[in-house]
Amino acid sequence: MAENKRILLVSRPMGMPKPDNFRLDEAPVPAPAEGEVLVRIEMISLDPAMRGWMNEGTTYIRGVALGEVMRAFAAGRVIQSRHSTIAEGDYVSGLLGAQTYATMPAHQLSRLDLSLGPLEWHLGILGMPGMTAYFGLLERGKPQPGETVFISGAAGIIGSTVGQIAKIKGCRAIGTAGSDEKCRYLLQECGFDGAINYKTEDVEARIRELCPKGIDILYDNVGGDILDLGLAHLARGARVVICGAISQYNEPTMRGPRNYMKIVTARGTLTGIIVFDFQERYPEAVAQLSQWLKNGQMHTRTDFVDGIENFYPALMKLYTGTNFGKVVLKV
Numbered sequence: 001m002a003e004n005k006r007i008l009l010v011s012r013p014m015g016m017p018k019p020d021n022f023r024l025d026e027a028p029v030p031a032p033a034e035g036e037v038l039v040r041i042e043m044i045s046l047d048p049a050m051r052g053w054m055n056e057g058t059t060y061i062r063g064v065a066l067g068e069v070m071r072a073f074a075a076g077r078v079i080q081s082r083h084s085t086i087a088e089g090d091y092v093s094g095l096l097g098a099q100t101y102a103t104m105p106a107h108q109l110s111r112l113d114l115s116l117g118p119l120e121w122h123l124g125i126l127g128m129p130g131m132t133a134y135f136g137l138l139e140r141g142k143p144q145p146g147e148t149v150f151i152s153g154a155a156g157i158i159g160s161t162v163g164q165i166a167k168i169k170g171c172r173a174i175g176t177a178g179s180d181e182k183c184r185y186l187l188q189e190c191g192f193d194g195a196i197n198y199k200t201e202d203v204e205a206r207i208r209e210l211c212p213k214g215i216d217i218l219y220d221n222v223g224g225d226i227l228d229l230g231l232a233h234l235a236r237g238a239r240v241v242i243c244g245a246i247s248q249y250n251e252p253t254m255r256g257p258r259n260y261m262k263i264v265t266a267r268g269t270l271t272g273i274i275v276f277d278f279q280e281r282y283p284e285a286v287a288q289l290s291q292w293l294k295n296g297q298m299h300t301r302t303d304f305v306d307g308i309e310n311f312y313p314a315l316m317k318l319y320t321g322t323n324f325g326k327v328v329l330k331v
């Protein structure tokens with residue numbers, strides 16, 4: 001009989017996560033109750049937000065309890081169903097956890113249409129990160145043709161999707177990323193108009209050069225210094241969309257923006273987005289993104305890691321910038 005291999009959170013990180021914050025254990029494969037399905041998980045998504053979920057207390061979602069399976073989006077095949085809407089053999093995704101088998105109420109899962117794209121896309125561009133990019137840019141940023149969209153963390157799954165949607169909407173897309181290779185990817189494959197290596201270039205000088213009329217939409221994934229530099233160059237009427245602040249997640253205290261008065265002088269707005277608020281509209285975004293992908297108007301990349309035992313190194317790719325594309329653990 002197969003065992004369920006699970007990654008448990010066993011202690012809370014201080015700063016960067018350490019290997020001993022997690023433990024790999026084995027447990028019997030759970031049996032689905034009435035209304036539930038049993039899923040053989042094939043892919044686990046690694047997401048920056050996991051760092052926040054490791055903390056005690058509740059933000060927009062409660063922290064993972066010690067000893068509990070680490071929360072994770074995952075996708076796999078249903079091997080037993082006790083609900084009429086999902087059948088054995090269906091592929092599903094949801095917050096199934098970092099493990100190889102999971103039971104879950106059918107209504108908490110999304111049934112996946114693999115004709116729209118491979119399984120990994122349903123954790124990336126057609127999954128939660130793609131939804132965040134789509135609604136974050138279109139509903140919060142409200143791009144208009146000819147506007148300049150500045151995206152931090154641009155080579156990531158969300159940033160690269162935001163930039164490509166901005167291009168489709170007739171905007172200029174400028175992004176920051178942590179290596180020349182990532183910058184080349186933005187320019188050559190994602191069609192960005194400008195890319196700044198924030199580790200080696202003078203970011204402020206490059207913003208001035210690449211955004212001569214200022215930034216109309218600042219889509220921020222990283223916070224910290226890059227957010228401050230972007231704020232300093234807002235155009236009149238700019239919209240700042242705060243999506244994440246990965247540069248701050250492992251800091252003992254989060255640093256807020258210093259240049260926030262620029263919102264006042266630019267007559268701008270600063271808004272946040274939580275993707276789950278758009279859940280009812282996901283089908284619309286999935287249909288549109290998959291069409292753009294099929295038409296060749298968009299590209300996406302996956303960074304695969306093999307084996308559940310490599311959960312920790314896969315996670316750390318996000319906080320060290322060594323990932324190139326959506327990090328997916330094959331299990």
Ligand SMILES: NC(=O)c1ccc[n+]([C@@H]2O[C@H](COP(=O)([O-])OP(=O)(O)OC[C@H]3O[C@@H](n4cnc5c(N)ncnc54)[C@H](OP(=O)(O)O)[C@@H]3O)[C@@H](O)[C@H]2O)c1
Pocket residue numbers: 047048049128129132153154155156157158159176177178179182221222242243244245246247248273274275276317318319320321322323324325326327
């Ligand atoms: N609001 C929501 O509903 C929502 C939903 C999902 C995700 N998010 C947020 O969206 C952001 C992007 O997520 P993603 O899934 O697309 O991740 P990602 O960009 O694919 O991966 C994380 C990237 O962040 C960059 N990074 C890491 N540490 C950094 C630092 N100290 N300073 C600057 N950049 C750093 C690295 O790229 P470089 O090589 O460029 O450094 C790394 O590759 C995250 O902040 C995440 O928390 C928000």
